[in-house]
Amino acid sequence: MTVEAFISSPYQQKPAKGSHTWKSPSNIALVKYWGKTAPQIPANPSISFTLNNCHTITTLTYTKQTTVNADFSFDIFLDGELKPDFAPKIEIFLKRIEIYIPFLKEYHFKIETSNSFPHSSGIASSASGMGALALCLMSMEREFVANMDDGFFLKKASFLARLGSGSACRSIEGPIVTWGTHKEIKNSSDFYGIPYTEEVNDVFKNYQDTILLVDVGEKWVSSTVGHNLMNNHPFAEERFVQANSNLSKLSPIFKSGNLEEFIEVVESEALTLHAMMMTSMPYFILMKPNTLKIIEKVWEYRKETGSHLCFTLDAGANVHLLYPEAEKETVLQFIKNELVAYCKKGKYICDQIGFGARKL
Numbered sequence: 001m002t003v004e005a006f007i008s009s010p011y012q013q014k015p016a017k018g019s020h021t022w023k024s025p026s027n028i029a030l031v032k033y034w035g036k037t038a039p040q041i042p043a044n045p046s047i048s049f050t051l052n053n054c055h056t057i058t059t060l061t062y063t064k065q066t067t068v069n070a071d072f073s074f075d076i077f078l079d080g081e082l083k084p085d086f087a088p089k090i091e092i093f094l095k096r097i098e099i100y101i102p103f104l105k106e107y108h109f110k111i112e113t114s115n116s117f118p119h120s121s122g123i124a125s126s127a128s129g130m131g132a133l134a135l136c137l138m139s140m141e142r143e144f145v146a147n148m149d150d151g152f153f154l155k156k157a158s159f160l161a162r163l164g165s166g167s168a169c170r171s172i173e174g175p176i177v178t179w180g181t182h183k184e185i186k187n188s189s190d191f192y193g194i195p196y197t198e199e200v201n202d203v204f205k206n207y208q209d210t211i212l213l214v215d216v217g218e219k220w221v222s223s224t225v226g227h228n229l230m231n232n233h234p235f236a237e238e239r240f241v242q243a244n245s246n247l248s249k250l251s252p253i254f255k256s257g258n259l260e261e262f263i264e265v266v267e268s269e270a271l272t273l274h275a276m277m278m279t280s281m282p283y284f285i286l287m288k289p290n291t292l293k294i295i296e297k298v299w300e301y302r303k304e305t306g307s308h309l310c311f312t313l314d315a316g317a318n319v320h321l322l323y324p325e326a327e328k329e330t331v332l333q334f335i336k337n338e339l340v341a342y343c344k345k346g347k348y349i350c351d352q353i354g355f356g357a358r359k360l
């Protein structure tokens with residue numbers, strides 16, 4: 001689908017007021033998106049598990065203005081508290097999507113949002129947050145046009161979410177989503193995420209993700225700054241080729257359920273992401289000593305028990321532990337006995353693969 005397909009035809013009606021609420025999940029990338037060009041075009045394709053418990057709930061209330069505003073008019077609240085510091089990111093988002101949602105300046109918006117995870121947990125809320133907001137705007141647009149089909153609705157929601165935060169386009173549907181053009185993935189696009197439709201082995205059903213909170217409340221470099229450091233990065237081209245090839249490797253792995261191979265791709269992707277950060281200019285390290293301690297412990301545990309527990313990382317110090325549901329009890333015991341000591345205030349979040357956003 002081309003970008004032009006997302007530009008709306010003239011609306012038949014424009015309601016004076018209304019409100020929509022969406023719950024959108026977070027996601028965890030297996031093959032990482034790191035590097036982009038304007039407007040939010042990924043340098044390589046990525047793939048993620050949609051999560052189930054970590055989510056954002058957003059209510060968008062809209063009121064038609066008597067005249068068209070010169071600028072966007074909105075108030076944003078987090079957990080009931082006005083958050084003017086969130087406004088610049090929303091402003092950039094609205095500016096980027098205005099051509100696709102041309103009624104924005106005719107309304108005043110109240111955006112009320114809350115996350116299931118604490119704001120200070122180091123879990124990025126941009127994917128679930130932008131996902132939920134994009135869906136609310138799509139619900140609004142759906143009122144303006146007759147017969148918008150569900151497929152287009154979700155695609156455009158993902159397309160808009162991407163313009164807020166790249167990874168947000170993978171937070172609309174589930175359980176596995178790819179984003180970015182890849183030669184072997186039919187209908188893959190740089191403009192929106194699509195659910196992975198090839199065969200997936202039952203071992204991945206209800207796959208678990210326990211997030212160990214290593215670095216609570218400390219903010220690092222913004223992701224946009226991080227992505228931009230992939231421009232003129234000495235290893236960028238090789239990295240983008242590698243991401244494509246890792247995505248190719250995952251298809252047969254999803255089919256066969258070969259978890260040894262799965263672990264190899266996922267852990268290598270996580271470490272490569274951080275290696276890119278360490279070798280950019282300026283360079284930086286987001287892992288903490290406890291991140292490494294956890295990784296060592298996971299490797300030790302796997303060697304001793306033959307478990308299929310593995311780790312992945314986001315752009316931060318927290319560790320996502322991925323494992324099949326069949327190992328849930330034993331792995332949780334291991335986490336409690338051995339890993340909680342490395343978590344800030346002993347905190348971790350139990351999650352698992354989920355099926356995408358829901359309208360409330």
Ligand code: DP6
Nearest residue numbers: 029032033165166167223224314315
């Ligand atoms: C490391 O989607 O947060 O989590 O597009 O600038 O908002 P922006 O970046 P963002 O980057 C996420 C990077 C990552 C890897 C991934 O989720 O694929």
